[in-house]
Amino acid sequence: MSIAIPIILTVAIGFVAAAVLAYASKVFAVEVDETAVAIEGVLPGANCGGCGFAGCSGYAAKLAEDHDFPCNKCVVGGAAVAEKIAGILGVNAEAEDKQVAVVMCNGTSQAAKLLMEYKGINTCKAANSIFGGAKACTYGCLGCGDCEAACQFDSIHIRDGVAWVNRDTCTACGACVRACPRHLIRLGSAKNLVFVRCHSNDGARDAMQACKNACIGCKKCENTCKFDAVHVENNLSYIDPAKCKNCGMCEKVCPTGNIINMRLVKKAYDEKQKGTPVVPPKAPAEGAQAQA
Amino acid sequence: MGSLLVIIISMVLVNNYPLAQFLGICPFLGVSKDLDSAKGMGIAVTLVMGLASAATWPIMQILNHFEIGYLQTVVFILVIAFMVQLIEMFMKKNMPALYVSLGVYLPLITTNCAVLGVCITNIDKGYGFLSSVVNGFGGGLGFWFGLMLMAGVRTKLVDQEYLPAPFRGVPIVLVTAAIMSLSFMGFSGMFA
Numbered sequence: 001m002s003i004a005i006p007i008i009l010t011v012a013i014g015f016v017a018a019a020v021l022a023y024a025s026k027v028f029a030v031e032v033d034e035t036a037v038a039i040e041g042v043l044p045g046a047n048c049g050g051c052g053f054a055g056c057s058g059y060a061a062k063l064a065e066d067h068d069f070p071c072n073k074c075v076v077g078g079a080a081v082a083e084k085i086a087g088i089l090g091v092n093a094e095a096e097d098k099q100v101a102v103v104m105c106n107g108t109s110q111a112a113k114l115l116m117e118y119k120g121i122n123t124c125k126a127a128n129s130i131f132g133g134a135k136a137c138t139y140g141c142l143g144c145g146d147c148e149a150a151c152q153f154d155s156i157h158i159r160d161g162v163a164w165v166n167r168d169t170c171t172a173c174g175a176c177v178r179a180c181p182r183h184l185i186r187l188g189s190a191k192n193l194v195f196v197r198c199h200s201n202d203g204a205r206d207a208m209q210a211c212k213n214a215c216i217g218c219k220k221c222e223n224t225c226k227f228d229a230v231h232v233e234n235n236l237s238y239i240d241p242a243k244c245k246n247c248g249m250c251e252k253v254c255p256t257g258n259i260i261n262m263r264l265v266k267k268a269y270d271e272k273q274k275g276t277p278v279v280p281p282k283a284p285a286e287g288a289q290a291q292a
Numbered sequence: 293m294g295s296l297l298v299i300i301i302s303m304v305l306v307n308n309y310p311l312a313q314f315l316g317i318c319p320f321l322g323v324s325k326d327l328d329s330a331k332g333m334g335i336a337v338t339l340v341m342g343l344a345s346a347a348t349w350p351i352m353q354i355l356n357h358f359e360i361g362y363l364q365t366v367v368f369i370l371v372i373a374f375m376v377q378l379i380e381m382f383m384k385k386n387m388p389a390l391y392v393s394l395g396v397y398l399p400l401i402t403t404n405c406a407v408l409g410v411c412i413t414n415i416d417k418g419y420g421f422l423s424s425v426v427n428g429f430g431g432g433l434g435f436w437f438g439l440m441l442m443a444g445v446r447t448k449l450v451d452q453e454y455l456p457a458p459f460r461g462v463p464i465v466l467v468t469a470a471i472m473s474l475s476f477m478g479f480s481g482m483f484a
Contacts, residue, residue, distance in 0.1 A: 006360045013351070013367060017374035024378055028385040 035088060036064035042084040043074060048152055050075035050173035067091060075099065075171045076153075098190040099172035101156065101165045103147075105184050106197035106258055107140035109161035111213040123149075128181040137210035139200040141184055147176035156185075167262070193246045194239060198258035201234045208256070215258040221250035296426045302482075303430030309406045310438040311469075311476040316406030320439060321465060330443035332390045334436025338429060340379060340401050341410050344372050345428025348411040349421050368411050376402045406435060441472065 040060040047055040051073035053062060063069055067089050072082035078098065118127055118134035124146040127133040133142040143161040155170040156163055163176070167190060177185045184199055196215060200207045204216035217235035224230075229243035230250050237259065239250070251261040307313055310320040316337070323333040348368050355361050380398050383391045391398070401407060410431040414424040445468055449455075455464060 005358050006363055009354070009358065009360070010363065010367060010370070013370055017370065021374065021377055021381075024381050028381040030384050030388075 033061070033064045036060045038088050039063050039085055042077075042081055042088070044076045044081065046076045046152060046173075048076060048171070048173040048175065050171060063089065075173055078171075099187045100167045100170040100190045101172060101174075101176050101185050102188045102195055103141065103156075103163045103165060103185050104195070104197060104199040105139070105141035105162055105182075106213040106260065107135060107137055107162055107211045108213065109143075112137055112140060112161065112211040113209065124179075125181050135210070137200055137202075137207075137214065139182065139184075139198075139202070140211060142182065146179045146181065147185060150175040150179035189241055191246075192239075192241045192244055193262035194244060194248055194251055195260050195262070196237045196239055196258060197260045198236065201236055203235050207235065213257050216256060218255060220253045220255065221259060224249045224253045296423065299423060299426050300430040300433065303427060304434040304437055305476070305479045306482050308434040308438055308476055308479075309409070309431055310435060310442075311473045312480070313406075313409070314473075315409045316404050316435055317469075319400060319404060320435075320442060321462070321469070322400075324439055324442040324446050324465075326447060327440065327443045329393045330439045331436075332393055334432075334439050336379065336383075336390075336398060337401060337404070337406070337435050337439075338432025340372070340375060340404075341407055341432035341435070342425055342429040343375050343379075344368075344407055344411055345414055345424045346421075347371050347375060349414060349419075349424045352415050364412065364415065365408075368408055372407050372411070373402045406431065438472075442469065445472075 036057075037060075040057050043056040043060060045056050049055070051059045053059040056074075059073065063071060063085060068091075071085040071089060071091065072079070074081045074085075077084075113136040114134050115131070115136045116134050118130070120126055120130055122144050124133070124142040124144040127142045127144050132138050133144075135142065141162045143158050143163070145158045145163075147156045147163050148158055152173070152175060153169055153171055155166045156176050157166070158164075163180075163185070165176075172187050174187060177183075177187060182199070188195075198207075198211075198213065198215035200210070200214050202210065202214070204218065207214035207216050215235070215237050217232045217237065219232045219237075221230045221237050221239075222232050226247070226249070227243050227245050229240045229245070231238055231240070237250075239259075246261075246263065248261040248263060251259045251264070303309075309315045310317060319333055319337070324330050348371055351367060351371060352361075352364065355363055355367065376399065380391070383398070410428050413431075414427055417427075419427055442465075446465060449464060449468065459467070
């Protein structure tokens with residue numbers, strides 16, 4: 001009997017508590033906005049924060065409250081989810097320009113000069129804090145893969161010592177942008193195919209000494225561009241995404257190969273898939289995918 | 293009546309939970325970022341402590357009656373968890389703004405050692421029912437007082453430009469808590 005009393009007593013207390021709670025949940029029931037619940041149902045549930053809210057439920061609550069709020073903010077779900085949300089709210093979905101992450105460095109292990117052999121903790125943050133990492137270039141990709149670790153969608157990888165983005169799966173959530181200690185990753189429109197893959201503000205001599213793929217600020221691209229889209233400032237070329245027509249002329253004249261034309265990279269990848277391995281001169285062999 | 297007043301003063305100043313007995317440190321550091329949520333948390337903890345004291349005292353009498361006092365911890369945790377759930381439901385319905393601002397810390401009161409601590413202290417000191425309830429509310433008031441002091445300091449302190457970078461955020465808060473705790477040592481020995 002001695003064991004029965006404690007068991008009965010504990011169970012009884014638990015039972016009374018459960019009964020009171022069950023009753024209280026009826027009395028204190030809060031009316032939940034069913035629109036918000038429905039919207040949260042169609043959201044992917046990645047809680048990546050790409051929409052600007054802390055999680056999917058925050059965005060759903062905002063949409064349910066304010067029907068004029070743009071319903072295309074979910075970068076993971078994209079247009080498909082925007083349409084579903086619009087269906088629930090009874091508004092029209094506006095297709096938002098698909099964004100992708102763009103890495104502004106092409107300092108591959110062949111091109112970039114090494115100052116030392118880095119054998120420390122294998123994160124960019126750690127490498128950056130020790131004399132700015134192994135590479136001579138103080139602007140470029142450290143290649144330890146902080147962005148790769150931050151990516152929830154397996155869309156960014158270190159190839160040949162530099163980060164490459166898979167544009168098909170990238171959701172532009174911005175996790176890699178925040179992870180990069182060198183601030184080399186930005187979000188850009190997926191329509192733009194030609195990029196400057198360099199972030200060095202060093203002059204021509206210093207930049208070339210550090211990396212063969214560096215932008216030397218020679219202004220050949222600026223003079224070639226027919227659309228006034230390319231300009232060189234602080235020894236670094238910049239392509240205005242609004243004016244760029246993806247013609248790729250700047251990429252052809254670039255003497256160092258820091259300007260990358262995604263169309264060529266993609267073509268090379270497609271041909272490789274067909275069985276005729278053609279690697280464009282400026283894309284690294286391994287990274288020859290639909291990547292930038 | 294006089295003894296009840298002594299209990300309150302003792303719990304607020306001399307045996308202040310976060311600053312003298314070092315119980316309930318998690319919400320003390322977590323919810324002291326601004327005065328508003330500190331106020332909400334203080335009210336919630338005071339309420340839970342008082343009600344938990346009132347609820348656990350008769351239960352302890354039942355346990356003692358059956359001579360199974362060793363179940364104290366298990367049963368007390370059960371009762372406290374139940375009360376926090378009830379208060380959470382009540383808040384969600386009647387004070388949604390406070391409910392949102394408290395966030396995860398409200399369910400965390402469930403496992404707040406200060407709440408369990410006050411219930412066990414009531415039993416250990418052999419308080420009667422009224423003294424227990426007063427002790428619970430007093431402990432909550434003390435917690436609230438400490439929390440408000442901390443929040444007041446933190447709103448002027450944290451992330452200031454003049455702080456050296458390594459001290460910003462949690463480190464300076466811990467240093468502040470230590471200094472506040474030292475100053476509360478001045479009260480020790482005033483009452484039993």
